Amino acid sequence: MGGGLLGLTVRDVIQLPVLETSKIKSGKRYLDLKKIDWISVIEVPVENFVRKNEFVLSTGIGCEDDPILLERFVKDVIEAGASVLAFATGRYIYDIPERVIQLASHYDFVILEIPWEVRFGDILHSVLEEITNDKRWERQQAEGVRQELIDCVLQEKGLQDISNILYKRIKIPNAIIDFSGSTRANSHFNRNLLNIMSGKIEGQHQQIPQLDLFTDHPLSHYMEEFMVDHHMCFQLTISSNHNKQGYLLIQPKERQELTWFVMNVLEHALTACALYFVKENAIEMTEVRLRDNFILNLTKNNTEVTNQLISKGQLLGYDLTRPYICIVGEIKKDSDLNKTKRKDRPPTSSLQSMNYYIQKEITKAGDVLHRRTMASFEEGEVVIFLEADHQPYMETANQFLDLVEKRLNDLLSDITLSWGIATHKDGHYAFFDSFKEAKTALEIGKQESGYGGRTFFSDTRINRLLxxxxxxxxxxxxxxxxxxxxxxxxxxxxxxxxxxxxxxxxxxxxxxxxxxxxxxxxxxxxxxxxxxxxxxxxxxxxxxxxxxxxxxxxxxxxxxxxxxx
The missing domain is CATH 1.10.10.2840 (PucR C-terminal helix-turn-helix domain)
Structure with a gap:
């Protein structure tokens, strides 16, 4: 018995041999929807002795001559969150009053009638044994899911595979988005809601302040509930090393689906997602360092562009035979410039993390404009080579930097970027020469206008003369x-x-x-x-x-x- 996503249900329990003579007085339609986590014997008063999802046994003692008190007792059990109330009839209560049954029906609550001769001790023994077996099954299943999710990451599979496993196991639509808002995986999650949650389109998007789940699982304290265009969905933050990596979104039809087992599976899924992002970031950072060193060598060491260097660039995905605009940027923290920090944005924890986000946006902006990019970072300075064509280099550079800065304003909380831009130079030292000009433009721009502007080398003739x-x-x-x-x-x-x-x-x-x-x-x-x-x-x-x-x-x-x- 048991073993479903909901765990042990009322139907599972009343099918036990010890309860074969019981009668269902109300709530028959909800036998498969009511979960049972525990069983107890309670008499008047209820107070705080009844827990959520509890199977409550009672003789009705103290209420036998007072139907109003009995009704109050039943209502207290219902309000405590119990799943079922079973009365032993024949000694104190002979027939459950119709008004009590109507009350229970109004609240979709299950009431059972048990013959007096059925011993509570036998019921307790049988139900507790079933609860124990169900918990053991849940632990085994959750452990199986955990191993499957971890193996998914170790075997070089992606976030979509994690999402697919999650849906297969809990049958709840889910999606994974990274910190920038990009959808990385989706298993049956409503695409319109997903676009609203990730900020791609506008829509009604309201966070529910208090969670009232059908579980007291520890993970529920970290789960955010939203109403998105009148649909319920939940969000869990994917973190590693205290850094937010993204979000796991789930879209259950009702809160009852969020059982202890489901929450355990979600917890394992978060761990797998965090592990994947750590691995992905490590690989990307290694590639960034290799490319950094290559570009720095081009710009700082007066390096000649030879056939050997062109071949080395091809291994890193760079084509050095094309013309490039050189853009040099200087990163300054707003705290260094005595500016007020902007709120509601992730803190910039280190220069390395700033470089990571800037590199991401440089690549994205290049993709949007269908232009190749090469970039490097060194001690607060970013050097970018942006593929040029027949268009004026100022127009191309401005389009590119507009895209980069628009995203960075949302992603990074406390930086200001100053830019120096130079057009492509011909010759064997093209990259070194254009870098020198862009660097000169940057320095002149800071002298003329302070931090935060763009300066083109072709506009600095008077300054260079001076x-x-x-x-x-x-x-x-x-x-x-x-x-x-x-x-x-x-x-x-x-x-x-x-x-x-x-x-x-x-x-x-x-x-x-x-x-x-x-x-x-x-x-x-x-x-x-x-x-x-x-x-x-x-x-x-x-x-x-x-x-x-x-x-x-x-x-x-x-x-x-x-x-x-």
Missing amino acids: MTLSEEKEIESIVKDTIQPLIDYDQKRKADLIYTFIVYNKYKGNVSQTARALNLHRQSLLHRLRNIESLTQLSLVDSDDLFLLELSVRLWMLKKNNDKQ
Whole structure:
């Protein structure tokens, strides 16, 4: 008897020889749906002595002359979650009142009538033996499932195989999604609900605050219940090393399906899924390291692109004969930039995990645009080579980075990415040369706009000219002589004459616009401008003097930003 997904049922118990003379007074339609985990003898009062899924025996003593009290007793047993109440009739209760039977029927509750001569001791012995046998069968079956699931992972099978085994064993639709929301396996799970749960489409998606399962299995405390477009489904988190890897979703028709046996099987399935993800991540991280080293060698060591190197790249899935846009990114944690962390996102635990997620999104963005990608990571820097074609390289790079950043904003909680981009270079050192240009663009972009922007090498000609000029000793001396009086004045008086000039020059000498931008009275601004002329001995209305002062300020700002790096 027993052995079904629900475990030991009321029907299994009443078919025991010791209960062959019993009569079903109510709830006959629910004999196969009511599970029995324990048996006890209870009399008035019930209090907290009855447990869920319990087979309750009673003589009705104390209620024989009080049908209202008997009705209250039955209702208390029902509310305690018992599966069946069996009255021994013939001594204290001769006939179960019709109002009691109607009450039980209203609650779909099973009431049995047992002849007085059937001893409770015999019933207890027989039912307890059946419960023990059923628990033993459940343990054996659960152990078999556990071994089958683990073997599935060890034998190089995938998540779909795990999902198939799970459905075969518990007959409940299920699905597995990874942390990024991608569906990795599905066995009869409603696809529309799955798309809503994974965030691919919109729909009514409400989490139920309290679980009221038909089991007290420990796993139930970690199970989240949702109503999705009026359908019930449950979610369990797949974790390994305290990191979330994904989710196991199940879609039972009713909560009664979540028996102790089913929960045990789900627990083993979670372990198998976690083991699979750990294995998958380890393989992917090994491949990432090999590719990292290859790309780093291309960019950092002035490596010549030879036939041998092209062949080595092919082994890693790279085609070095094609043109590539070089994109260099710098990863900064928002905490380093004194920014407020965004909520409701997974914490970025390490640089390694950030690299893992970024690599995933780089690959996905390349797939969407049907372009090859190569990427590497080193100490907070990401180097990407994106396949180029006849389209303008700026347009291609922006499309690609838009896709990458859109996903990363959702996946990583506390990072800011700055990008430098350079077009493909010809020659035997193409990758090294384009990397140098992208790196230069990145550094100029950070100096000009701070962190979080995109800078194209072709837009940095003025800055590169200034950088070259700043390295000349004679020019450095001219800049110092020109601007030092302003620096000393600003430091001594806590003024900001240099910034005043920058804004004044931005508005091409328009005093009214400059005053508004600086939130100054017109006369206060004129006073500052006279101080600038007096300290530098330059006239702001003379084009040569104005050019010298502007050049000096820009070169000084450039050197100041370089010193901060």
